[in-house]
Amino acid sequence: SFAMADAAPAPEVVEKSEKQLKREEEKRRKKAEKEAKEAAKKERAAGPAAGPVTVKVIANPPIDLEPCPGTRDFYPEDMRLRDWLFGHFNEVAKLCGFQNYDAPVLEMQELYKRKAGEEITQQMYAFNDKSEPPREVTLRPEMTPSLARMVLQRSKAHNLPLKWSSIPQCWRYETTTRGRKREHYQWNMDIIGCRSIAAEVELLYAITLFFKRVGITSQEVGIKINSRKVLGSVLDTYGVPKDKFAPVCVVVDKLDKIGPEEVKKQLVEDLAVPADSADKIISSLGCKSVEELAALVQSADNEAVKELTQLFAMAEEYGFADFLLFDASVVRG
Known part of the structure; x- marks a missing residue:
């Protein structure tokens, strides 16, 4: 015959207080936060995920996104x-x-x-x-x-x-x-x-030094040189009064844009420069060297010509003369 073993007693169910339940919930929350921080730390260490990033663009933004005109x-x-x-x-x-x-x-x-x-x-x-x-x-x-x-x-x-x-x-x-x-x-x-021409030489040296540092040579860039003193002497030689120096310079400055015929017209009709003097002025603006201009206008101010000649000589010594181009028509400065 077999004897039936006594059944084990059922475990006693212990009800937890509300305070204990809250404590356990707080533990689970803190554990989840800790795991999330560790996961984020690992993700940052691994770098950004591969693949495209999508940015949402508003079709009609409430303001104009372009910068102000100009x-x-x-x-x-x-x-x-x-x-x-x-x-x-x-x-x-x-x-x-x-x-x-x-x-x-x-x-x-x-x-x-x-x-x-x-x-x-x-x-x-x-x-x-x-x-x-x-x-x-x-x-x-x-x-x-x-x-x-x-x-x-x-x-x-x-x-x-x-x-x-x-x-x-x-x-x-x-x-x-x-x-x-x-x-x-x-x-x-x-x-x-x-007051010395040395100031202009220093400035010209500085800009040519910049060109060289960024790889620009005298084959790509030339700096046109003239002297307002020399131009003033030229105009004085051809009978242009000093009070007309500035307006004549404004007209002469347009030579490349409007051509010699229109320059002569404006000199004669607008500024009352004699036609013969206007022709000589335009002719002098075509000189390609200081020496050529000095020879054409023998009564030009010697000091002004000497100063301009000195500039080109100093440029040669400084090593940037290849960037310089004498142009008697240059007026602005």
């Missing part, structure tokens, strides 16, 4: 190029003994009106500020007036000559065309307090 954005790839270029600007300036400076982009309108007259405000971002009474201010269209203001502000403290360099952002409210916007950066190098 301005531009500099994305990282653009900034890399700009930093490279500006780096060469600054390095060349430093090598040539120039000191960097800067000025506020906001200046008083009067600073530019004194130089170019009231009409200049039509080409500027000019407005009245919120002061009482309002001040007439503008975004700077160029750096030279700011430089002059700074130099005059401490005129008694400077040891001349000054050699200053800057890369200012400038603003002009003009019609935008290809390659010409309303905001631009420009590299300025100025020497103040030196």
Whole structure:
């Protein structure tokens, strides 16, 4: 016969208190958080996952995402190029003994009106500020007036000559065309307090040094050289009074654009220059060397010719004469 074993007693069910349940839930939550942090740490260490990243683009954004007309954005790839270029600007300036400076982009309108007259405000971002009474201010269209203001502000403290360099952002409210916007950066190098032709030679040396550092040779770039002193002597020789020097220069500056016939017409009809003198002026503008111009105009100011000759001689000694091209028609400066 078989005897039946006694059945084991059922385990006693112990009810947990609400406090214990909350404690266990807190433990599970902390454990899950710890595991999630460890997983995220491993994912960061492994790097971004391969494959494309999808960015959601709003079809009709609530605002215009383009920059203001005449301005531009500099994305990282653009900034890399700009930093490279500006780096060469600054390095060349430093090598040539120039000191960097800067000025506020906001200046008083009067600073530019004194130089170019009231009409200049039509080409500027000019407005009245919120002061009482309002001040007439503008975004700077160029750096030279700011430089002059700074130099005059401490005129008694400077040891001349000054050699200053800057890369200012400038603003002009003009019609935008290809390659010409309303905001631009420009590299300025100025020497103040030196009357010698050596100042021009130093500046020319600096720009040609920059060209060489970025791989530009005299086969790709030439710098046209002339002297306003020599041009003034030429005009004086042909009977042009000194009070007509500036307007004659404006007309002569258009030679490449409108041609000799139209230049002569404007000189004779608009400025009352004798026809014979106009022909001689235009003929002198075709000279390709200082010596040729000096021979054509024998009564030209010897000091002016000597100064220009010295510039080319010093350029030869500095080793950048191959970049220079004498052009008697160059007027602007």
